[in-house]
Amino acid sequence: MGAGPAGIYAAEALAGQDDVPVAVDLVDRLPTPFGLVRHGIAPDHVKMRALRETLHHTLDHERVRFVGNVEIGTDLSLDELRRHVDAVVYTYGAAGDRRLGVPGEELPGSLAATDVVAWYCGHPDADRARVEDAVLRARDVVVVGVGNVALDVARVLARSPAELDPTEMPQHVLDTLAAAPVERVTVLGRRGPAQATFTTQELRELGHLARATVLVHPGDLTDAGDAALAAEDRHVARNLAALQGFSENQPVAGWTTVRLQFHARPVRLLGTDRVTGVEVERTTVDEDGRAVGTGETSTLPADLVVRSVGYQGHALPGLPLEAGTVPHQAGRVLRDGVPSTGEYVAGWIKRGPTGVVGTNKHDARETVASLLADAASGVLAPRGDDDWVDTLVARGGRPVLLADWRAIDAAEIALGAVHGRARTTLHDREQLLAAVRSAAAAVEG
Template sequence: MVADGSAAPPSARRPLRVAIIGAGPAGIFAADALTRQDDVPVSIDLIDRLPTPFGLVRHGIAPDHPKMRAIRETLHRSLDQPLVRFVGNVDIGVDLSLEELREHVDAVIYTYGAALDRRLGIPGEELPGSLAATDVVAWYTGHPDADRERVEAALALARSVVVIGVGNVALDVARVLAREPSELESTDMPQHVLDVLAAAPVEQVTILGRRGPAQAAFTTQELRELDEMTAATVLVDPVDLELDPASEERAAADRVVGRNLGVLRGWAGHVLEAGRTPLRLRFFRRPVRLVGEGRVTGIEVERTAVDGDGRAVGTGELELLPADLVVRSVGYRGTPLPGLPVDESSGTVPHDGVGRVQRDGRSSAGEYVAGWIKRGPSGVVGTNKHDARETVDALLADAADGTLAVRGAVDDLVETLQARGAEPVLLEDWRAIDAAEVALGASRGRARTTMHEREALLAAVRAVVR
């Protein structure tokens, strides 16, 4: 509100203050969309719980994907916009409540993703040697919150690995674990990750899909990369590629599915050579239970068929597979920020379809959502661009019709955080972290080495004299 207590439209003197919670692709694309329009003057605080930006581009895409990870250079240009202020190392709900944040800004866009894994719900899932893909990915990408001890203990005994799921993340995990150590030396993985992977006794990797290849969620590019490893051979049972009429129709109608089947059929004739690691893709199998005394030693699976609705139904045919490590990759779900509703079934924030947050069935003025926490864990990095644009369009429409307005002067968010003893990381601070990682990589003959400990990241900031 302005001095007389009324709301006012945004202006160059008092722009619309927007906080974006989550500095991954969805958040950065939202910030970029806001800066590219001229109708509503804006200033943007791009807030993240970590001291580093880029979200899943940094801590989700496998480090052996240099071309994919290079997208952060594109994202970085959005951070350089003068209307955007990166504010890292700030945990909303801990350093500042959501209610307090909303006193500092006129609108909030939630883009913090879906970080929790979905569970299998089968006996034995709690045994040591059973991990979520989120655990493994966080570990090999150097996420500060990764459970190193648990993951590394599991890998130390992992001769037979089973990955449950047929999405891109499942393929990433399988590929990283099946690679020769030398193939990973040039990546930006933390050194301790490279050391553990080099010592891991992995002899075989199996990827399990509950349904058939026509229902798999991976992209063709990710699938093809399985066949580019120097010491692993991809094996596919031709029987798993025999499709029912509905699946054949799906393959004919969907170009991605058709291309995937072409790749898989090309692998059906592969023969395992001595000294190479087998990486098996097995479809129409669903996990029934994990077996073992004290830790995982196997997984019982049931043969399935796909019914008329595309669901996997059991046939009663059971099989026990050896497994020292089972990694589930069956989806992600979002968690609520304190004070923000999340639908338990979908793991997303309720919204009106284009991004306006819904509370008690009505749109909540000044609250918006984009990315996985809006639509669920689907699509690729680029999908977030259209999604964020849709949400920003809704925000701009609200500003144009007066639903969203400025509320007068408030204290600066960063100054408020610093006064509370928080240590917000700004763009120049991130540049110091970036330089430190490049220097660490250079010392080991690599382009970059990811620093994984939060305190080390903050130490790189403190080491720079301003």
């Protein structure tokens, strides 16, 4: 349940069993597959987004059926679905954001990175009006967090229109970013550069923007503890080397600046009707690696504040959730501490928002191994041959199957061609379904 990488890798592992033929339905509440590969990887990361071509091989497997535009709990209850299938693997990810927990966080102009990413990736649920209102006012931007998503947001906001125009972004996103008055982007890290979680590749990419300069204060790179960590960890050493190079940069007239500021945590967002600034406290790192405030504060001007301090999972109606993940044992869902027959979990909703896309493959294999072991031991029993999709359609549901997805895919490619691009993302759910209806009408006609 969830047609992102975790779900597709689980389907691949199940459908690939030659000795035990397994039919798999990949169910997603969106009309499109690929999850965070489509709606999480920044559109200017063309090579990373090309992973969907690999994932598509599983959708084409004869034992796999993609069933999109189905929301469990609304279109069909979890209990109804479970009555029709032998087992369910929950792979719907962790799309919720974590809060800063500081005063002023609810002011207009304060957004979660999940909001911004959903918007520029063309997610059907993106709050377009709210994000665009904030971006179009944003001369000074503060991004809180030093992970890859934080750098994605900073990079996209700092890119020139010419750099973004070839991407798959919806046209309204490109138009908004081209009109945005962004001059300064400050990325705040609560701890030192050695504790930052971004990858070196993401960090170095900031240094290749066409009309933006990356700045780092040399004083942020003099901590003896950071040097000791760099001596033990190549990843830290590479990051510190890249940051050292940035510390030698100077602002360029007319260019956007992207400043990476460490040992700084937001303690309050300022403003009355909307965000106007961020009060920042200087920190140190204690022996346990925690950021500790020094009491020294300063103020950064900000028209837009984007928090990027982690993801968390949400509960699916009828499914247990503890601290943002589904409790499990080797992928078997636990209810009151006991494995629940026929229920499994994989991906971020299983382990939390950690790892890269490829991490989901190993994770899914562990879960599938548990499922197959339960089938072999007789724990799983067949629940009937009737098709739950027929039940859904009979009550007015509009499932999107693989052929329908191909129609959406073709419509996006055609729209991209109009603008001289490989693809332009359709962002609106009704637009996506209209592409399905149009293709069906053409066949019938």
